[in-house]
Amino acid sequence: MKEQEMRTEAYSEESYPPMPTKTTLFWRRFWPWQVIRWIVLNIKILRIVVGGHS
Amino acid sequence: MAKILVLGAGISGHTASTWLKKKLGKKHDVIVVAPTMHYHWIPSNIWIGVGRMTPDQVKFRLENRYKKSGIIFKQAKAVSIHPEGNEKSDRGYVTIEYTGQDKIGETETVEYDFLINATGPQLKFDATEGLGPGKNTVSVCSFSHAAEAWEKLKESIERMEKGEKQKFIIGTGHPGATCQGAAFEYILNVHYEIAKRKLEHLAEFKWLTNEYEVGDFGMGGAYIKRGGYITSTKTFAESFLKERNIGWIKRAGVKKVEPGKIFYELLDGTEHEETFDFSMLIPAFSGPGMKAYNKKGEDITSVLFAPNGFMKVDADYTKKPFEEWKASDWPSTYQNPDYKNIFAAGIAFAPPHPISKPMFSPNGTGIFPAPPRTGMPSGVIGKVIADNIIDWIKKGDDSLKHKASMARMGAACIVSAGFGHFKGAAATMTVFPIVQDWEKYPTYGRDLRYTVGEAGLAGHWLKWFMHYMFLHKAKGYPFWWLLPE
Ligand SMILES: Cc1cc2nc3c(=O)[nH]c(=O)nc-3n(C[C@H](O)[C@H](O)[C@H](O)COP(=O)(O)OP(=O)(O)OC[C@H]3O[C@@H](n4cnc5c(N)ncnc54)[C@H](O)[C@@H]3O)c2cc1C
Numbered sequence: 310m311k312e313q314e315m316r317t318e319a320y321s322e323e324s325y326p327p328m329p330t331k332t333t334l335f336w337r338r339f340w341p342w343q344v345i346r347w348i349v350l351n352i353k354i355l356r357i358v359v360g361g362h363s
Numbered sequence: 364m365a366k367i368l369v370l371g372a373g374i375s376g377h378t379a380s381t382w383l384k385k386k387l388g389k390k391h392d393v394i395v396v397a398p399t400m401h402y403h404w405i406p407s408n409i410w411i412g413v414g415r416m417t418p419d420q421v422k423f424r425l426e427n428r429y430k431k432s433g434i435i436f437k438q439a440k441a442v443s444i445h446p447e448g449n450e451k452s453d454r455g456y457v458t459i460e461y462t463g464q465d466k467i468g469e470t471e472t473v474e475y476d477f478l479i480n481a482t483g484p485q486l487k488f489d490a491t492e493g494l495g496p497g498k499n500t501v502s503v504c505s506f507s508h509a510a511e512a513w514e515k516l517k518e519s520i521e522r523m524e525k526g527e528k529q530k531f532i533i534g535t536g537h538p539g540a541t542c543q544g545a546a547f548e549y550i551l552n553v554h555y556e557i558a559k560r561k562l563e564h565l566a567e568f569k570w571l572t573n574e575y576e577v578g579d580f581g582m583g584g585a586y587i588k589r590g591g592y593i594t595s596t597k598t599f600a601e602s603f604l605k606e607r608n609i610g611w612i613k614r615a616g617v618k619k620v621e622p623g624k625i626f627y628e629l630l631d632g633t634e635h636e637e638t639f640d641f642s643m644l645i646p647a648f649s650g651p652g653m654k655a656y657n658k659k660g661e662d663i664t665s666v667l668f669a670p671n672g673f674m675k676v677d678a679d680y681t682k683k684p685f686e687e688w689k690a691s692d693w694p695s696t697y698q699n700p701d702y703k704n705i706f707a708a709g710i711a712f713a714p715p716h717p718i719s720k721p722m723f724s725p726n727g728t729g730i731f732p733a734p735p736r737t738g739m740p741s742g743v744i745g746k747v748i749a750d751n752i753i754d755w756i757k758k759g760d761d762s763l764k765h766k767a768s769m770a771r772m773g774a775a776c777i778v779s780a781g782f783g784h785f786k787g788a789a790a791t792m793t794v795f796p797i798v799q800d801w802e803k804y805p806t807y808g809r810d811l812r813y814t815v816g817e818a819g820l821a822g823h824w825l826k827w828f829m830h831y832m833f834l835h836k837a838k839g840y841p842f843w844w845l846l847p848e
Contacts (some may be wrong), residue, residue, distance in 0.1 A: 322541065322610075322611065323601075323604075323605055323610055323611075326598055326601035326602040326604075326605045327590075327598065327602050328602065328605060328606060329602070329606060329818075332819075336819070337788065337818050337819035337820065338785070338788075338819070338820055340785060340820060343819050343820040343821040343824070344821075346817065346819060346821035347821035347824050347825065348822055350791055350793075350815070350817070350822065350825060351811055351825070352492070353793060353812075353815060353846065354773075354775045354793060354825075356813065357773030357774075357775070357793060357813050358743070358773070358847045358848060359770075359793045359847070
């Protein structure tokens with residue numbers, strides 16, 4: 310939904326959380342960066358799997 | 364020759380039985396009892412529920428898989444456990460009732476030397492009046508439920524295409540329900556499908572939850588490093604909803620659902636109603652309701668099982684205030700304290716206490732999520748129990764060296780939020796450990812290096828990767844044993 314269509318009423322619950330900026334959204338979809346994040350997340354998950362049982 | 368009986372062929376039971384057979388070979392019998400003929404990769408139900416996958420893409424027949432590897436499969440449900448045997452024999456046995464294999468309704472007794480109970484959760488739709496498939500809401504907890512959810516969702520989409528407004532309420536359908544992650548994933552996917560069809564202006568979305576704060580996920584929330592701050596998953600989850608213009612109702616215990624109307628109580632004791640056109644609400648879970656009897660035939664169900672029907676294991680079940688619970692209360696070998704040859708894997712074991720703080724309304728209604736036990740710990744627990752039984756049988760070593768406590772184990776919950784290689788999105792959440800260890804990590808309860816909350820395509824790829832990887836593993840395709848739990 311476009312930002313101007315989304316009305317934010319102050320003091321409502323929904324008015325407190327942060328909204329991603331265009332740049333943040335860009336990085337979330339910029340695939341070369343996401344490939345790196347994919348590798349990082351895989352490593353983290355693998356480490357918690359391996360470290361979680363003996 | 365030892366006989367190992369595994370009840371259940373879900374993530375935990377299937378992992379245990381396939382490892383046992385691989386390592387014990389032909390010399391010992393591994394028997395699996397499960398009421399359904401299919402293995403089913405439950406996390407991908409979400410994609411069935413939005414019409415992106417068919418049930419056939421997430422399941423396969425167990426009989427063929429087990430025949431190939433030499434596991435004996437009985438399509439039946441376990442009805443009662445007799446750990447001391449009966450007057451004729453001291454050997455433990457389980458009474459089963461067939462649900463397939465041309466023997467529907469027939470009963471049989473199956474003896475065992477070792478028993479693994481991996482029966483998962485029973486979906487207790489009945490605990491909330493009017494809840495569930497065939498009644499007033501849909502579910503994504505099984506592939507058939509998810510397929511029905513898609514049929515209903517399609518109707519709503521068709522209505523919107525004709526210009527009608529629709530209200531979607533998704534979340535938890537009982538004051539003590541858990542599995543918030545699955546419902547959260549579903550609401551994001553439903554939103555994605557509607558936005559993709561450019562129908563957002565006709566849709567109103569609400570996340571309805573028993574969490575004290577959005578982002579609690581039944582694990583007391585988590586802290587993550589983000590944008591130069593250490594922030595709570597409340598901020599992370601709320602931001603995800605806000606970004607999509609999804610509103611929320613929190614601290615809500617659903618009491619009743621009528622056609623198009625949900626009745627709920629808030630933690631402040633007030634009663635409310637909310638209308639809807641489409642609603643997916645997760646039910647309460649319990650154990651499968653198996654009974655247990657001693658040698659004399661006396662009912663010992665309460666010895667083997669906790670009141671919620673989950674099996675007692677090596678946890679500290681002493682009643683104590685929330686603030687006094689410790690990471691060390693959580694089990695690590697999943698052995699039943701009274702019957703040493705019985706183990707409970709995955710969701711089937713009774714957790715010692717909730718991870719989210721118990722909260723009660725002035726009317727005495729407990730409105731807080733039960734502890735979630737996701738796929739990753741379920742697989743690991745199945746493997747650890749199998750390894751201990753293998754040592755016991757092969758080396759005579761009953762010291763249960765292999766351990767996996769949820770207070771020393773991590774979990775990854777990947778909430779997909781779209782579809783397509785470059786169009787998908789996801790929120791990846793990893794926590795380590797699952798149950799906070801305030802002694803080891805006094806500030807945040809968890810290790811922040813491995814407790815992550817991140818949005819982006821990478822998580823979406825991970826979810827895809829897991830779908831194919833775990834189905835490959837479950838099917839026993841080449842080198843399956845190299846893939847981690
Ligand atoms: C929609 C959805 C999405 C999810 N997404 C994720 C995710 O992204 N990541 C994640 O980690 N987890 C996820 N989970 C949770 C995950 O699916 C569970 O943690 C996991 O399936 C639990 O494994 P289990 O083996 O204990 O139980 P199950 O997988 O439920 O298996 C239980 C088995 O026991 C059998 N059984 C039942 N009663 C009996 C009986 N009386 N006798 C014999 N057998 C019986 C059942 O037929 C089944 O074979 C999701 C859950 C849902 C519902």
